[in-house]
Amino acid sequence: MSDLHDNPLDDPASDPFEVAAAAAADIARLTGVEHHDIALTLGSGWGKAAELIGETVAAFPATEVTGFSKPALEGHVGTLRSVRTPRGKHVLVIGARTHFYEGHGVRRVVHSVRTAAATGARTMVLTNGAGGIKHTWQPGRPVLISDHLNLTAASPLEGATFIDLTDLYSMRLRDLARTIDPSLDEGVYCQFRGPQYETPAEVQMAKILGGHIVGMSTALEAIAARQSGMEILGFSLITNMAAGIQTTPLSHQEVIDAGREAEPVISSLLARVIGAM
Ligand code: HPA
Numbered sequence: 001m002s003d004l005h006d007n008p009l010d011d012p013a014s015d016p017f018e019v020a021a022a023a024a025a026d027i028a029r030l031t032g033v034e035h036h037d038i039a040l041t042l043g044s045g046w047g048k049a050a051e052l053i054g055e056t057v058a059a060f061p062a063t064e065v066t067g068f069s070k071p072a073l074e075g076h077v078g079t080l081r082s083v084r085t086p087r088g089k090h091v092l093v094i095g096a097r098t099h100f101y102e103g104h105g106v107r108r109v110v111h112s113v114r115t116a117a118a119t120g121a122r123t124m125v126l127t128n129g130a131g132g133i134k135h136t137w138q139p140g141r142p143v144l145i146s147d148h149l150n151l152t153a154a155s156p157l158e159g160a161t162f163i164d165l166t167d168l169y170s171m172r173l174r175d176l177a178r179t180i181d182p183s184l185d186e187g188v189y190c191q192f193r194g195p196q197y198e199t200p201a202e203v204q205m206a207k208i209l210g211g212h213i214v215g216m217s218t219a220l221e222a223i224a225a226r227q228s229g230m231e232i233l234g235f236s237l238i239t240n241m242a243a244g245i246q247t248t249p250l251s252h253q254e255v256i257d258a259g260r261e262a263e264p265v266i267s268s269l270l271a272r273v274i275g276a277m
Contacts (some may be wrong), residue, residue: 001213006106007067007153008067008090009067009107010107010108012239014042016107016111016114016158017114018073018087019066019067019111019114020111020114020115020118021118022067022118023065023068023115023209023274024115024118026064026065026066027080027092027115027229028064028119029084030058030064031058032057032058032277033058033090034080034120035090035119036116036119036120036121036122037089037090037091037120037122037123038074038090038124038125038197038274039092039093039112039119039123039124039125039230040091040092040118040125040127041094041097041124041126041127041221042094042127043096043097043127043129043218043237044095044129044237044238044239044255044265045197045237045239045258045262045263046129046235046259046263046266046267047095047267048124048263048267048268049093049127049146049266049267049268049270049274050093050095050187051248051267051270052079052092052267052268053085053091053270053271053274054085054086054091054275055082055083056081056082057081057083057084057090058080058082059079059080060079061078061079062078062079062112063068064094064116065080067108067115068111068112068115069096069102069104071187071213072255073261075257076097079095079113080092080093080095081095081172082194085275088150089277090272090275091274092119094112094116096112097215097217098111098112099194100154100194100220101193101195101196101216106155106156107156109156109220109221110156110223113225114224114228114229115130116173116225117173117225117229117230120141120258121230121232122230122231122246123173123277124128124222124225124233125233125235125270125273126145126217126225126232126233126234126235126276127235127237127270128217128218128221128234128237129224129237129255129258129259130189130213130214130236130237130239131215131238131240131242131243131250132212132213132216132240132241132242132245133187133199133203133207133212133213133214133241133242133245134185134187135243136211136263137238138238138241139240139254140237140238140258140261140262141185141237141262142184142214142236142237142238142265142270143212143213143235143238144152144169144178144184144185144186144187144233145169145187145188145189145213145216145234146169146187146219147188147189147216148169148188148190148191148222149188149190149206149209149211150217150219150220150223151190151191151192151193151206152220154193154218154220155220155222155223156223164226165228168223168226169233170231170232170233170237171234172231173231173232173277174186174203174233177233177276179276180269180272181269187211187212187213187236188210188211189193189211189212189213189214189215189218189219189234190206190209190213190219191215191216191219192210192214192215192216193216195216197266198214198242198243199243199244200244201244202214203242203245204244206242210218212238215236223249229256235266235270237258237266239254239262240254240255
């Protein structure tokens, strides 16, 4: 059977938290690590951080873990790793993101976050590559996420689950990141559904609404992380100026190239921030 038809999350009668618990048990078995402290999702450009955080205890394809989908995109490595920091913290590094635009539903999008929480992680670090709205942000620049606009019209919450999202992106962790790099700017991340890039008019709309960063991930994951009681740190790599801010057409190749170029610098920043946690 294909992956599309054998994922327990696709059964509306399944409990996504039970599926996450089963996934966490798979991870404990595959890594020999019973409890993780921190989870990190790697977006475009952030991949090298995995090697810099500490010693890799185990690495395996995400598809060996209950509920995980095959990666849809080149540049999104479908690997999970357990890494031990020099201070002895266990970090679950998630190199396998399912995007909302893949159309497999929000449960699959947030499964990695719920699994991370089920492994014991209390801190969720979400990274992505994104378009920048602020004119002063050049491609290659990492920025902190201070808040978000969820423009997907979707939610990972099912039923009357009223969750407070004040200080969703932890001020404490943003301040910690700025102790490592005081020049870090921050902004409001707008999650669009994608996969098409925004029109210039949509970018202007996001700007008028108070947005500074446009992308296709993260906000839904952050909501699920908050539901699971995790403290959240969000980082965007500005891979391009958003549509209409830059006058040239956007391309996926441009995003990949900007990520590749910035990778050594931003990965080392991220590793130092995680090392300070
Ligand atoms: N928009 C949406 N997603 C993106 C962009 C963008 O400009 N760049 C990288 N991911």
